[in-house]
Amino acid sequence: MGTRMSSSFLTTEALTVGHGREPLLRELKLELASGKLVALLGVNGIGKSTLLRTLAGLQVPLSGRVLAEGSDLHRMSPMDRARTVSVVLSGRPAAGLVDVRTLVGLGRQPWTGVFGKLTSADQERIEAAMDITGISALQHRQVQELSDGELQKVMIARAVAQETPLLFLDEPTAFLDVANRVKLLELLRTLAGEQGRTILFSTHDLQLALEVSDGLWLIDHERSVWQGAPAEALSNGLLERTFAREGLRFDPLTRSFHIAR
Numbered sequence: 001m002g003t004r005m006s007s008s009f010l011t012t013e014a015l016t017v018g019h020g021r022e023p024l025l026r027e028l029k030l031e032l033a034s035g036k037l038v039a040l041l042g043v044n045g046i047g048k049s050t051l052l053r054t055l056a057g058l059q060v061p062l063s064g065r066v067l068a069e070g071s072d073l074h075r076m077s078p079m080d081r082a083r084t085v086s087v088v089l090s091g092r093p094a095a096g097l098v099d100v101r102t103l104v105g106l107g108r109q110p111w112t113g114v115f116g117k118l119t120s121a122d123q124e125r126i127e128a129a130m131d132i133t134g135i136s137a138l139q140h141r142q143v144q145e146l147s148d149g150e151l152q153k154v155m156i157a158r159a160v161a162q163e164t165p166l167l168f169l170d171e172p173t174a175f176l177d178v179a180n181r182v183k184l185l186e187l188l189r190t191l192a193g194e195q196g197r198t199i200l201f202s203t204h205d206l207q208l209a210l211e212v213s214d215g216l217w218l219i220d221h222e223r224s225v226w227q228g229a230p231a232e233a234l235s236n237g238l239l240e241r242t243f244a245r246e247g248l249r250f251d252p253l254t255r256s257f258h259i260a261r
Contacts (some may be wrong), residue, residue: 015064039209042219082110107161129161148175
């Protein structure tokens with residue numbers, strides 16, 4: 001099971017996730033420590049997105065519970081849940097005919113009250129979210145005009161503006177070039193380390209995940225989830241064994257993966 005994380009903000013009790021009545025991952029006992037950046041790794045189709053969606057309250061677990069500071073996430077009101085967890089999913093959202101600033105401003109909805117009126121404090125938070133994600137220059141652009149990479153950063157800015165203690169991201173680097181992948185993960189480290197947010201992100205970018213993450217959740221071929229520090233996963237050979245079936249070979253000297261020949 002690897003090293004247990006302390007000061008857990010989110011935990012699960014006997015959590016089983018899946019689609020319909022078909023379980024993908026069973027009886028999970030997971031811990032996500034406060035103010036930490038954790039990478040969720042595993043091969044394609046193993047259940048990463050399903051697990052993320054369940055932890056975020058977007059999908060009902062087949063059994064078990066997800067607890068945020070002791071409160072059952074799936075029993076929270078929609079408003080309380082929106083003040084607890086923000087989510088950035090893969091794929092383009094159906095944003096409609098809105099500009100970037102308006103879309104980022106939607107992140108403030110859980111805090112604006114019945115009439116949804118943005119205060120000057122809300123506007124400041126929107127500005128700060130666009131600034132920290134580097135999209136201020138895009139704020140007057142129409143969302144449908146954006147590239148996939150630009151839109152991904154806008155969706156992250158909306159989640160930042162939402163100001164939740166929990167942030168989940170499904171493949172956030174998928175549409176970004178190498179330079180912007182590095183910038184994004186540096187941003188996530190800042191949000192965790194300096195703002196105290198608890199962040200879980202799934203990724204196929206193994207090398208970057210190892211370099212920036214405080215911890216790893218690794219779904220193996222038996223569909224159990226190992227939790228621990230990147231150094232531990234490197235030293236015990238778990239990463240190498242997990243991805244060997246994908247045709248990858250791990251080089252411990254360079255801490256990188258290569259195509260096995």
